[in-house]
Amino acid sequence: MAVIPPTAAPAAPAAPGAGGLDPQAAAANAANAKRAAAIAAQSRKGGKSGMVLISSLGLFAMLAIGLGSPSLLVFMIIALAPTVAAILTDKDPEKHAAIAVGAMTLGAMIPLVLGQFTAKPSSGYNVLRDPFAWLSVYAAAGIGWGIHAAVPAISVFLSDMRADWRRKDLVKLQDDLADEWGQEVIGKKKTASEPEKKK
Amino acid sequence: MAADGQTADQGKGAKCAKGPIVLESRYVLHPDQPATEHSTSQTQAFVAEDPMSPGEPRVALICDIDPLPRIEVMDKLRGLARPGLTQIAAFGPVDWPGASGQRLAVVIHPAQGGRLVQPGQAKIQPIGTEALIETVIRPIVTGLTEMFHRNQTHRGIRPDNIFYSDETHTRVVLGQSVTAPAGYYQPPAFETIECAMADPDGKGTGTRAEDLFSLGVCLLALSTGKIPGVGVDPEELIARRIEKGSLEAYVDPREIPRDLIDGIRGLMSEDPRERWSLESFKSWQEGNRVPPPRPYTMVRAHAGLDFAGKKWWTAPAAAMALSRRPDAGVKALLSGSVLDWMKKSLPDNVPTDALASVMAEYEVSGGSWPEQLLLAKASIAMDPGAPIRYSGISVRLDGIGAALACGWRKPGGMQLIGDLLKANLPSYWLNSQPKHINRGVGVTAHLEKLGRWVSDSGPGAGMERCLYELNPNLPCQSPITAGRWVSDPSELLPAIDASAAAGGLSRQPIDRHIAAFLAARSHADTTQLLGLMQPQNVDEHSAIGTLRLLAELQTSFKSRALPGLGMYCAELLKPVIDSFHHRRRRGKLAEAIQAMAKSGNLTNLLKLADDPDFKKLDRRGFDKAKELWAKAETDLANLERDTPKRKDDARRQGRESAAMISSGLAVLTVGVMFLVKWL
Numbered sequence A: 001m002a003v004i005p006p007t008a009a010p011a012a013p014a015a016p017g018a019g020g021l022d023p024q025a026a027a028a029n030a031a032n033a034k035r036a037a038a039i040a041a042q043s044r045k046g047g048k049s050g051m052v053l054i055s056s057l058g059l060f061a062m063l064a065i066g067l068g069s070p071s072l073l074v075f076m077i078i079a080l081a082p083t084v085a086a087i088l089t090d091k092d093p094e095k096h097a098a099i100a101v102g103a104m105t106l107g108a109m110i111p112l113v114l115g116q117f118t119a120k121p122s123s124g125y126n127v128l129r130d131p132f133a134w135l136s137v138y139a140a141a142g143i144g145w146g147i148h149a150a151v152p153a154i155s156v157f158l159s160d161m162r163a164d165w166r167r168k169d170l171v172k173l174q175d176d177l178a179d180e181w182g183q184e185v186i187g188k189k190k191t192a193s194e195p196e197k198k199k
Numbered sequence B: 001m002a003a004d005g006q007t008a009d010q011g012k013g014a015k016c017a018k019g020p021i022v023l024e025s026r027y028v029l030h031p032d033q034p035a036t037e038h039s040t041s042q043t044q045a046f047v048a049e050d051p052m053s054p055g056e057p058r059v060a061l062i063c064d065i066d067p068l069p070r071i072e073v074m075d076k077l078r079g080l081a082r083p084g085l086t087q088i089a090a091f092g093p094v095d096w097p098g099a100s101g102q103r104l105a106v107v108i109h110p111a112q113g114g115r116l117v118q119p120g121q122a123k124i125q126p127i128g129t130e131a132l133i134e135t136v137i138r139p140i141v142t143g144l145t146e147m148f149h150r151n152q153t154h155r156g157i158r159p160d161n162i163f164y165s166d167e168t169h170t171r172v173v174l175g176q177s178v179t180a181p182a183g184y185y186q187p188p189a190f191e192t193i194e195c196a197m198a199d200p201d202g203k204g205t206g207t208r209a210e211d212l213f214s215l216g217v218c219l220l221a222l223s224t225g226k227i228p229g230v231g232v233d234p235e236e237l238i239a240r241r242i243e244k245g246s247l248e249a250y251v252d253p254r255e256i257p258r259d260l261i262d263g264i265r266g267l268m269s270e271d272p273r274e275r276w277s278l279e280s281f282k283s284w285q286e287g288n289r290v291p292p293p294r295p296y297t298m299v300r301a302h303a304g305l306d307f308a309g310k311k312w313w314t315a316p317a318a319a320m321a322l323s324r325r326p327d328a329g330v331k332a333l334l335s336g337s338v339l340d341w342m343k344k345s346l347p348d349n350v351p352t353d354a355l356a357s358v359m360a361e362y363e364v365s366g367g368s369w370p371e372q373l374l375l376a377k378a379s380i381a382m383d384p385g386a387p388i389r390y391s392g393i394s395v396r397l398d399g400i401g402a403a404l405a406c407g408w409r410k411p412g413g414m415q416l417i418g419d420l421l422k423a424n425l426p427s428y429w430l431n432s433q434p435k436h437i438n439r440g441v442g443v444t445a446h447l448e449k450l451g452r453w454v455s456d457s458g459p460g461a462g463m464e465r466c467l468y469e470l471n472p473n474l475p476c477q478s479p480i481t482a483g484r485w486v487s488d489p490s491e492l493l494p495a496i497d498a499s500a501a502a503g504g505l506s507r508q509p510i511d512r513h514i515a516a517f518l519a520a521r522s523h524a525d526t527t528q529l530l531g532l533m534q535p536q537n538v539d540e541h542s543a544i545g546t547l548r549l550l551a552e553l554q555t556s557f558k559s560r561a562l563p564g565l566g567m568y569c570a571e572l573l574k575p576v577i578d579s580f581h582h583r584r585r586r587g588k589l590a591e592a593i594q595a596m597a598k599s600g601n602l603t604n605l606l607k608l609a610d611d612p613d614f615k616k617l618d619r620r621g622f623d624k625a626k627e628l629w630a631k632a633e634t635d636l637a638n639l640e641r642d643t644p645k646r647k648d649d650a651r652r653q654g655r656e657s658a659a660m661i662s663s664g665l666a667v668l669t670v671g672v673m674f675l676v677k678w679l
Helices: A023-068 A070-079 A081-089 A096-118 A131-181 B071-077 B129-149 B208-224 B234-244 B246-250 B258-267 B278-285 B315-324 B326-335 B337-345 B349-364 B371-382 B397-407 B413-422 B425-431 B441-455 B462-470 B489-501 B512-522 B526-533 B540-556 B563-572 B574-578 B583-599 B602-609 B612-641 B643-678
Strands: B021-023 B027-034 B044-049 B058-063 B088-094 B103-108 B162-164 B172-174 B305-307 B310-312 B388-390 B393-395
Touching: A023 A070, A023 A096, A070 A081, A070 A096, A070 A131, A081 A096, A081 A131, A096 A131, A096 B643, A131 B583, A131 B612, A131 B643, B021 B088, B021 B103, B027 B058, B027 B088, B027 B103, B071 B088, B129 B172, B129 B208, B129 B258, B129 B278, B208 B246, B208 B258, B208 B278, B234 B246, B234 B315, B258 B278, B305 B315, B305 B337, B310 B315, B315 B326, B315 B337, B315 B371, B315 B388, B326 B337, B326 B371, B337 B349, B349 B371, B371 B388, B371 B425, B388 B413, B388 B425, B393 B397, B393 B413, B397 B413, B397 B425, B397 B462, B413 B425, B413 B441, B413 B462, B425 B441, B441 B462, B462 B512, B489 B512, B489 B540, B489 B563, B512 B540, B540 B563, B540 B574, B540 B602, B563 B583, B563 B602, B574 B583, B583 B602, B583 B612, B612 B643
Parallel strands: none
Antiparallel strands: B021 B027, B027 B044, B044 B058, B058 B103, B088 B103, B162 B172, B305 B310, B388 B393
16 A cells, blocks of 8 residues: 655745745645555555454454354464554554464464364364464464564565665666766766776 | 978978089089179079089079068069079979078079179260170060069169170079069169168069169169269258159269160150059150150248258158158148148149148048158158158058068067058058059958957967968068078978977977968968867867868878878867767777877868767767766665655564464464364
8 A cells, every 4th residue: 555655745835035934835835744544544444444344354253163063263372362463563554463373373273273173072172272273373373573574674674675776776877877978977077187097 | 302301291391401402303502612703692692413414503592581582473484594684493492401480582693794783883884886786685674574474573774784695795694682672772763752662572573664764774874884872862862853853863864875865765764654564664765756745843841841951842752851760750741841842832732632631531530640650641642652651660561561571580670560451551541542543442452451350369370371471472470480481381280290290299289370370371261270279178069170180181181191291180189079978989990080180181081080979979978977867866866865754664564464364374274273173
């Protein structure tokens, strides 16, 4: 989602002595700022409502499952604790951390919940007492955290690398131009001592 | 013949060595054998030989520019072999030993019988009428006829310049008169009053009438045995001539043989309109009756003007006396004594009114004129026919050029002529002449131009321009030509080239002399030369302009290759080369210009340096490069400025990607579990 900076480019200041900002420009600034704030708020609101919708659906599913098996409900509530923690700690309005952790937790939890459902009552299998189940869901949550932490760093690293390449390309282009056309190309006056380069 | 160290196209020049010098690959000049009989005070003569005419004597006269030789007359008379005239065999510049720079050598066929009269003699044995007519008059008239036929004047007819053509003394020839300005060596007594009042170098070419007057005085001297003017104060003699007329001032007319008196009187008339022409004289000689000139009259004052310890009885004589003593003359004028004398004692109102008008103008101007200008104008008012007299110099209108050329090397000489021209005295003199004098539209226009040039300090103007305009045969006086006798623009470029090749050119290849010389002789646009005259200020435009002018001169004069000048121009073209932006192209251009400069073809050099397509290509490329550089600079700045935002975006994208990856992994895990469980 595109983020519009809260402060749009200010209009050019009025001429000195005109008594501060031009009223028209000030009005335009205010309007821009309001619009930007509204869009940002809408964005935050949209993210929250999606999150609420997903959380509601999850909660509904959990209740539905929990009505059949209270131990599963307890399992799910405890297993989703990292996700809840992510929701609470993630300041990102789109709650990417919660999505990453939650998705991974769900990915590990769903087979376990289904295993409990499909297990024969005689088997006496209880997911609450299965250390592998706990290990799976928390490991999955950890992986989710790991992905959430690593991928943005990798993304920034790649972006920096691309920017560096671009900078080097531009500097090289400028050097080549200066070599070919002399220092006048950058607006400097040519000096008599400027060496003639032969390529 | 090319000389040692000389260039091939200085073919007119002659070989310089300690031994004989060869002129025009033919005449052998012997600097170690003077021919004193033919020397003058300013021109040395030396023995010469013509190998194509062995045994026939030749004499070489060696001229500098002071006094200025009459090259235009030499041109017309060269090779002309006629009775009564000294034949000019050849002339041209030579490297004369001991002289700084080239000299003009004139090879003549010398007369063999010696001078008719030795210089300085006051009395001679009178020549009988018959002998005079046969021996002297007839050949001289024949010679003058030839000269006049070629529109030339001799201006050197005097007894000591008449030679017996052979040892039998049966014929005479007129000596040469081409090694100095017209009338330069003429004693005042042998000149008309107007010419006698002028300085030797300012007498002007004159007309046939001046030659005929001189012939009349010669006949008078030879027939009476008395050389007029010898041992007499020239000023006093002129005053007497003005008062009485020359003939009466020189001798008692009764002393002149009766058979000659009419002819001499006809030739010695003071009024050029009354003076006999050569045709009239020849007609009289043949026995026909020719109307005699009207008797000479001059208005004499009732009382003389007391000035400089003498009494002056006529306005022209008084004007001469005043102008020959400039300081005292000005005082006399300003005191009003001269005007008072004219009003009270002179019956002729014309000069009186003219002087009164000049004095009134001076008073109206509040005395703002220089005093010498007042004296000059007053002299013209008192005697309009006299030469222009200013600050002690006295020149006729057609003698200004020669006076300027001779005065150039004298301290203050140039300045005086310059002041005279700046004051527009020639035009004033011309406008003061009687109505019958042809003022000539062309002359007036030319005088106006001289006035403009003398006040213009730009290249191709100034006194230098006047010098070359007034002396069409004067060689270029620039020190850059290293003393070479450069009288034609076509010889100038090779001379500069030779100087450049010899390292004689410092930073300034063209000076005011060369600019004026080119402007006068080739009508070139010398504003282009400014670059070369002020080399420290040469920019690409003036460098190209200069090269264009030089290339045009090279083409129009079909000059040979000029590598010395080419290399100099290559140096001058550095700003042009530097104006190209593309470095590699600039380097190649510099190499090509160097190569072309060495070839000496200035036209091709110009084409190379002034190629508009090449310039356009470079300019377009440079503009594009500047645009690209600026865009790159903007992109770099944007990159720097947007770094936080870019990182935020990358981080956000990373988080989104992390969410998607996690979701994908979860779906994948669930899917795999289902597959494992149920399949």
